[in-house]
Amino acid sequence: MASVTYDHVVKRYTADVTVVKDFNVEIKDKEFMVLVGPSGCGKSTALRMLAGLEAITEGQIRIGDRVVNNVAAKDRDIAMVFQSYALYPHMSVYDNMAFPLQMQHMPKADIDKRVKNASRILGLDNFLKRKPRALSGGQRQRVALGRAIVRSPKVFLLDEPLSNLDAKLRGQTRIELQKLHRDLETTFIYVTHDQVEAMTMGDRIAIMNAGILQQVGTPGDIYDHPANLFVAGFIGSPTMNFVPVTTSDSTAKASGFEVKLPKSVPAGKGTLGFRPESVTDRISDQTGALEMKVDVVERLGSDQFLYGQVGGDTVTARVDPKMKVEPGDTVRLGLDTRTLHLFDAQTEQALI
């Protein structure tokens, strides 16, 4: 159990290939932190530096108060679950889980106790004698977790552990992992490219893009107050609507509508952002109004999404599933002005 600190960490392969740039995060003890970003954003590299599988070019990584830059992977008191699970194919489930403990020269009786305990938690009791190839994907994934649990490490590192599971199992395992985190009371650092996993599992989320940390915060915080255009577009599904606007004082003028901003901003160009659920069939004095020419209607039962044109811009709206709309219709929709975001055209940083 320990906190983890990334202090101005840089990873550079060659002079002009820098995959992690000035990375600063403090992960609290017992926290479930999710590193999320598109592939190639440096999130796995950040995790691998913490694991001791990649050298740290600049800066410091601390586990608790200890600087681990020059500590061997095995002495960092961490355990890692790989995307591929990396089970030893020639060993039984029991031996796979016992392996890290055997490496510590732990007495056999203690190893046995720990492996049995982990297999009970994970429901692997009946599979201890099997080889990994005789297990299903979900069972293999749990063996990989078990191998991490037996060590009772200070920090759990998980590198996209769910991406090899089918959708249904992924949903279940997501819940199991959260339960496991609660039971073990250990720091979890979880890397994923899936924003749904990040939103559902993380106590806090760190979003990365192109090697640069974009924003750190709770899922709700990041959803409601994205720091920049990238975060706004990455989190949330369907993605946020982005419309180029011209601002003057506290109004924003787009090609097809005009809205009042919640606060005044300097005159200029910007990008107005609003989530699909801010565009509804309810129009009141809290909302602006816009006219949409509907191209596609998506009915999900619980929701109804409309994709269409507002002036010259493409907009997604989430309307009441009972509303009757057909492609080609023109509908009048309300835009909730309380949940508007405005991004600077140049810096892409959030202004509102």
Place this chain on the structure above:
Amino acid sequence: MSVATAARPESTAAVWSPQWIAQRFSRVILHVAVIGLTIVWIVPTVGLLVSSFRPAVAILNTGWWTAFSPPFQFTLQNYRDMLDQSNLGTAIFNSFMVSIPSTVIPVAVAAFAAYAFAWMKFPARDWIFLAFVGLLAVPLQLTFVPVLSFFVQHGIVPDKLTEVGLPPWLGLWLAHAGYGLPFSTYLLANFFRALPSDLFESAEIDGAGTLTVFFRIILPLSVPALASLIIFQFLWVWNDVLVALIYVGGSPDVAPLTVNLADLTNSLGQNYQLLTSAAFFSMVIPIVVFLSLQRYFVRGILAGSVKG
């Protein structure tokens, strides 16, 4: 496993439909070709086998295929003569004493070297590997004179070795190890490289050192590659005449079976019938080795380590 799940085209295409006929036809052609090739390949061996059971006179006068028509003339005399006239007991012992270390040494050294080439980082690794593999292109006949003169200068010849209490085959072991290393290293390095790197990283985090990884993870996973390599190297050394002749040919009590059998024909002039029986006799051991190791050629030993 794959056999059971293989698609069976007959069951999907309707009988006598054009596709069915086309499929059948191409299968028949395939089978005829395979069987034809097998026959062409096996005829000389069968001829040799039949000859080995024919009397010397019959061998000289008629072709081996006439043995299947009357008068049937078969005899074990060739085998009896061969056993009487050669010093077989010593020769077989020598063959084992040559073949086993000459197999174990290069495969063991190659396994360590291949691990380093595949998974360790050191300067100029790829260039060293390239140079190593480049040695495959050196014809071994080219090495006889320099290596033998080196051996003679440094006393690595049977007589001198026995004097200082070392096994007389040491020079031959070193020679075979040297000849076998480039290929063994190349094959194993490629095999090791194909193992998933996650396994090594996981083992590193689990606290396994370099040697532990080698002995507890790489070797168990490489059994198929090691088995095939051992078979190759063993067969090559067991069947080798030339190298043995060069390095220990001058000492009949140290020479392996092949050299002994070659001497047999030479000393007896045109005794072709003895060579036929001797050839089959020397084939017994390699066949035993092959059959006992072939079960290790199991596919899919890696199944289950990663996603599947």
